[in-house]
Amino acid sequence: MTRRLVAVGLVWAAAAPALAQEATPSRLSLTLAQAVERAQAASAGLAQLEALARAAEADVRGARAQRLPQVDVAAGYTRQSNVPELLLALPGEPPRPLFPNIPDNYRARAAASLPLYTGGRVTALGEAARQEQQASSHDLDAGRADLVLETTSAYWSLVTARESVLVLDESLHAYEAHLVDARNRARFGLAARNEVLAVEVERDRAELARLRTENAAALAEANLVRLLGVAPGTSIEAAEPLGAEAAPVEALESLVARALAQRPERQALAARVSAAQARVRVESAARRPQVAATAGFDYANPNRRILPPVPLWKESWDASINVGWTLFDGGRASAGAQRAAARADAVRLQLEDVDRRIRLQVTQRRLDLDAATRAVEVAARAVEAARENSRVAGERQEAGVASSSDRLDAEVVLLRAALEHKDALAQRRLAAAALDRAAGN
Secondary structure, eight states: OHHHHHHHHHHHHHHHHHHHHHHSOOEEEEOHHHHHHHHHHHOHHHHHHHHHHHHHHHHHHHHHHTTSOEEEEEEEEEEOOOOOOEEEOOTTSOOEEEEOOOOEEEEEEEEEEEEEEOTTHHHHHHHHHHHHHHHHHHHHHHHHHHHHHHHHHHHHHHHHHHHHHHHHHHHHHHHHHHHHHHHHHHHTTSSOHHHHHHHHHHHHHHHHHHHHHHHHHHHHHHHHHHHHTOOTTOEEEEOSOSOOOOOOOOOHHHHHHHHHHHOHHHHHHHHHHHHHHHHHHHHHGGGSOEEEEEEEEEEEESOTTSSSOOSSOEEEEEEEEEEEOOSOOTTHHHHHHHHHHHHHHHHHHHHHHHHHHHHHHHHHHHHHHHHHHHHHHHHHHHHHHHHHHHHHHHHHHHHTSSOHHHHHHHHHHHHHHHHHHHHHHHHHHHHHHHHHHHHTO
16 A cells, blocks of 8 residues: 555656646747737737738639620520420421420520620729729738737836836835834834834835736736737746837928828728729719620520421520610619719718828827937936935935935835836837837838
8 A cells, every 4th residue: 555655656746747837827938029920920800801801802803804704504404295286288298397396305505795895894893893902901001000009019018017016026125124124213212103104104005006016017918918819827028128229210291201101091091092983983884885795505405496396406506796775774873973973082081181180190199209208318317316315315314314204205206206217118119119100110
């Protein structure tokens, strides 16, 4: 029995590391570029836009196919009831069946048709399909750009929250040291009880802030896990620091010009304007004549085109040119053309509105980045001043020329300045990403 227990213990000891490794969530260290690449590969929204782009491509092939001949093949069998035969009797000759009774009828036909003139309808349909395909392609580009911005925001939100946790941890260590000192001073009658309570309150506030920041970090990580499409519970480690030198920014008019030329939403809308104009030509083509050529080959038993019909397989063919022109349709073609023209005007006016909005968005994002860059500079100086003030307050307290509350106030100011500096760095990152999105980069 003892040997069995020892054997089971050895097996469990050997398997425990593997089981622990399986139970431990995987860790994933990513740069921002790697996170964006993974998010694009895992995005269901992008997959949906890609499917719509493939559908638009199929529409183009369908529009092109209308220029090509259409070939149809049909076959059938019909059983008819018996009918009296129609005989032709001529003097001196035996009766001949003119329409014999043939109950079994077999037929096969191959036919081809080709539009010769459609009043520009087929050409306009192809142009509309091509423009819609381009619009779908630009929609896909816009979806990628939106996903890049969303992933960037989630990435820097995670970095900001975790760095704020580190700042709060450092502050908690300082508060703990201050609390020990305050309690010692109170024990020897050098400090009042309210000083100890004040330090304890600030320490508790810092702990509560750390808890909230840890929750924010967990939520940001969960959002990033969703965007990347990795397994739930995966620990994501951001490989890029929050602080970085700000890149130079172009002039506003240059950014606006590039946005008007490169924004995929605008390009998609411009393509849809062209598609809507092509649909106007499609509707207008209904007022013009339509010319088509058709040809067919019949192989039937009996072949009803051959008289008198006989129960034998016979072949025949036909070829024709058909011209159709609707002279009066109650105004349907005119109404269709007017409806298409009105929709084209609506899309064109929407494009004009988008151009104005793009200028406003770029202007706003540029101003946001300027303000965020300035905020980082101010926050950095505030941290430097708060750190120096905290050092001086500590030295003055040790020298006995300052109270414990003065040192506590200085530490609180330092904590707030450090957190504001982290937030300013994050806002600058996000403002730069938003400006890139608005400018169409």
